[in-house]
Amino acid sequence: MIYLDNGATSFPKPHIVHAEYAKCMHRYAANAGRGSHRLSVIAAEKIWETRVLLAKLFGIATPERIVFTQNCTEAINTGMKGILQSGDDLIISDMEHNSVYRPAVSLAGRGVRTLLARSDEEGMVAPEEVLKQLTPRTRMICLQHASNVGGGINNITEIGKIAREHGILFMVDAAQTAGCVPIDVEESCIDLLAFPGHKGLLGPQGTGGLYVREGLHILPMREGGTGGASESPLMPDFLPDRLEGGTVNLPGIAGLGGGVRFVLDKGPENIGRHERRLIDRFLKNIASLPDVRVLGPRDVKRRAGVVSLVFSERDSAEIAGILDKKFGIAVRAGLHCSPLSGARFGVLHSGSVRISPGVFNTPQQLDYAAWALSEILKKQHK
Amino acid sequence: MLIQVQSMTDAVRMKRHLGKKGIRAEVVQSPSSVPRAGCSFSVRVPAASSALAENVAKEAGIRILGMQGSDSG
Numbered sequence: 001m002i003y004l005d006n007g008a009t010s011f012p013k014p015h016i017v018h019a020e021y022a023k024c025m026h027r028y029a030a031n032a033g034r035g036s037h038r039l040s041v042i043a044a045e046k047i048w049e050t051r052v053l054l055a056k057l058f059g060i061a062t063p064e065r066i067v068f069t070q071n072c073t074e075a076i077n078t079g080m081k082g083i084l085q086s087g088d089d090l091i092i093s094d095m096e097h098n099s100v101y102r103p104a105v106s107l108a109g110r111g112v113r114t115l116l117a118r119s120d121e122e123g124m125v126a127p128e129e130v131l132k133q134l135t136p137r138t139r140m141i142c143l144q145h146a147s148n149v150g151g152g153i154n155n156i157t158e159i160g161k162i163a164r165e166h167g168i169l170f171m172v173d174a175a176q177t178a179g180c181v182p183i184d185v186e187e188s189c190i191d192l193l194a195f196p197g198h199k200g201l202l203g204p205q206g207t208g209g210l211y212v213r214e215g216l217h218i219l220p221m222r223e224g225g226t227g228g229a230s231e232s233p234l235m236p237d238f239l240p241d242r243l244e245g246g247t248v249n250l251p252g253i254a255g256l257g258g259g260v261r262f263v264l265d266k267g268p269e270n271i272g273r274h275e276r277r278l279i280d281r282f283l284k285n286i287a288s289l290p291d292v293r294v295l296g297p298r299d300v301k302r303r304a305g306v307v308s309l310v311f312s313e314r315d316s317a318e319i320a321g322i323l324d325k326k327f328g329i330a331v332r333a334g335l336h337c338s339p340l341s342g343a344r345f346g347v348l349h350s351g352s353v354r355i356s357p358g359v360f361n362t363p364q365q366l367d368y369a370a371w372a373l374s375e376i377l378k379k380q381h382k
Numbered sequence: 383m384l385i386q387v388q389s390m391t392d393a394v395r396m397k398r399h400l401g402k403k404g405i406r407a408e409v410v411q412s413p414s415s416v417p418r419a420g421c422s423f424s425v426r427v428p429a430a431s432s433a434l435a436e437n438v439a440k441e442a443g444i445r446i447l448g449m450q451g452s453d454s455g
Contacts, residue, residue, distance in 0.1 A: 033390030036411040036423060041394070044409075048394045062443070064391055228389045230421040238445075241389050 002329045002365045007148050007176060007306045007336075007356030009198045009205055013259065017202055020258035024251045031247055033227030043250050050257035051240075057260055057268070058193060059184035060211055067210045067243040068253055072175045073099040074221075075194035075210035078243060079171045080104065080142060082218035086111030088139035093117045093125040093154075095147050095341045100173055104142070113137070119344055122297045123150030127158040134162075140169040145177040149341040149352065150296030151279075151306035153181060160189030169216070175199060176304045179263045180272040180359075185211060192216070200271070200305075201263060202359070203256030206249050212239060220245060271359050275305030278357040278366045283307065285370030289377055295345050295352055308336070308352035311377070316351040319376060323353075327372035331355050383432040384424040385439070386416050386447040393423040399438045405431045416450055424450075 003011050024046065030039035032047050048063070055063035069075045080103045084090060090107065092100050094116045104114040115133040119125045130141060141163050146153045156172055163170035171192035174183060179200025185193055190211070197207025212218060220235050224245035229236045236242050263271065280300040286292060291312040297303055311319060320333035334351040335342040342348040357366060387393050393409040400407040405427060412422040427435045432449065439446050 033423075034421075036409050040390075041409045044390045044394045045398075048391060048398070064395070226389070228422050236388070238388055240391060 002361075002368065004355045004357055004361065004365070004369060005330045005332050006199065006358030006361075007354055008332055010200065010202050010358050012360060013202050013204070013255070014262040016258035016262055017204065017255045021204060021251050021255035024254035029250060032250055034225075034247070046254050046257065047248065047250065050253050050260065053257055053260040053264065054209060057179075057183075057264060058211060059186050061186075062214060065212050065214060065239050067212065067240045068248050069208045069210055070206050070249065071198070071208040072173065072194050072196035073208075075208050076100055076142070076171070076173055077103045078210055078218065078221050079192040079194060079212075080107060080140070081221060082243075083169065083216070084110075084112045084139055087137060088112050089135050089137040090114045091117055091130060091133045091138060091141045091143075093119055093129075093143055093340075094344050095119045095123050095125065095150065096142075096144055096338065097148055097173065097175065098337045098339070099175070100142055100144065101338075101340055117143075122152055122302075123147050123295065123341060123344060124152040124297065124302070125154050125159075127155060127162055130159050131162055134166060134168070138166070138168050140171060142171040142173065144173040144175065145181065145183070146304035146306070147296065147338075147341055148176050148306060149308050149336050149338050149354065150345065151176075151303040151308070152297045153177065153302055153304055156190070157188040163191075164189040176306060179259075180268055180275055180305055182268050185213070197252065197256040197259070200268075201256060202259030204252045207252040207256045210243070212243075218243060222246065266359070272305065274359060275357050275361075276300050276303060278361055278363060279303060279305065279307050279355075281363055282355065282357075282366040282370050285367060286373055289374055291377070292373075295347070305358065306354060306356045308354045309373075310345075310347050310350055310352045314377070316353045319353050319373075322376050323369070323372055327368075327375075329369050329372055331369075383427050383429045383435075384410070384412070384416065384450045385427060385432070385435055386412050386422060386424045386449070387439075388422075388445050388447055390423050392444045393425050395442060396425045396435070396439060396444055399442050399444075400425070400427060400431070400435060403434065403438065405434065407435070417448060422447070
């Protein structure tokens with residue numbers, strides 16, 4: 001099987017991820033912070049190590065302000081729902097994934113108004129478009145770093161500066177970029193960084209996190225045991241405990257630590273370059289195919305490791321099905337949980353076939369995928 | 383000397399910072415003699431290192447809830 005669905009979750013994982021996960025399960029899978037016996041302390045130390053590695057990757061000076069979540073969606077929900085209140089305005093783009101769009105819609109019921117910054121025809125959100133949506137009530141801008149459909153990487157540094165200049169909180173959804181595009185929270189004025197652990201960071205599923213800038217106070221989405229300060233009926237007022245009620249996913253976090261080590265060793269910029277080269281090669285190979293529309297930026301340098309294709313005469317699910325069953329290639333078809341971008345690109349009905357290579361894919365695999373696609377489309381024209 | 387901190391995370395941070403300075407520290411559950419012991423955690427350090435431990439905590443932004451005893455562990 002050739003796996004080209006890394007935009008959904010990365011696979012396979014580096015050996016170090018398997019090793020760290022297994023080591024945890026075999027040797028120290030106790031409950032971190034729920035006692036001080038040696039296994040509990042080893043567990044807590046492993047969690048701290050992963051926080052430190054993530055902090056290094058994202059330019060964060062305070063690892064304790066990284067909170068573990070079960071995925072990027074939970075991180076975004078925590079950031080939005082824990083901060084925004086009735087009367088606040090929220091700016092998102094017209095390209096967002098449902099992980100941003102649905103909580104925004106849900107917050108309307110609490111009196112939070114959402115304004116959409118318009119993207120261009122390539123699905124990119126220009127800083128000026130964000131600026132146009134500012135109101136005196138804007139409390140937060142929440143944007144994807146890169147589209148999971150079009151693949152375009154937004155200029156979060158310029159948008160972050162706009163947010164900072166206007167005293168507005170800036171949350172970045174790094175679902176498609178964490179691990180394959182360099183991110184520095186200070187340089188990009190990011191107040192809240194939501195990231196999955198299981199995509200570009202190469203960790204196990206069920207992992208993710210939220211960085212919360214110093215001084216920001218977030219209402220927890222869940223209350224419960226934190227291991228310390230048990231005498232208080234309230235959640236602690238400090239991080240990470242405030243937002244980590246209940247037992248955390250220790251084996252997942254241990255595996256994630258392995259993934260982040262791998263990413264740091266390779267360098268996110270090198271991983272991203274590898275993915276872009278694969279996409280560039282693939283796009284050149286399919287350039288002459290009839291009736292294929294490529295979504296997202298024409299300039300591959302502006303892309304994350306995602307490219308989506310639309311076929312004028314064929315259903316996207318059908319193409320993906322044939323790629324799977326006949327050619328052994330795993331891709332994703334449909335709206336990719338982003339009806340907003342489906343509408344923006346005018347493919348709400350047809351959907352698209354998304355090809356998302358990862359760090360372990362080879363040029364030969366992408367050549368094969370391009371050939372397989374040409375074979376499928378050739379039959380249609382015979 | 384027991385140094386009570388606000389969380390297991392801070393206890394681990396304290397232990398690691400002290401380790402870098404060559405001081406062996408141990409994370410322990412706070413005994414009931416410590417105010418608000420509950421499920422809280424403390425770091426046990428040699429009494430002679432308590433001043434250094436306080437400085438380490440200050441530099442790292444680790445909040446000390448209390449200090450107790452003179453036992454070096």
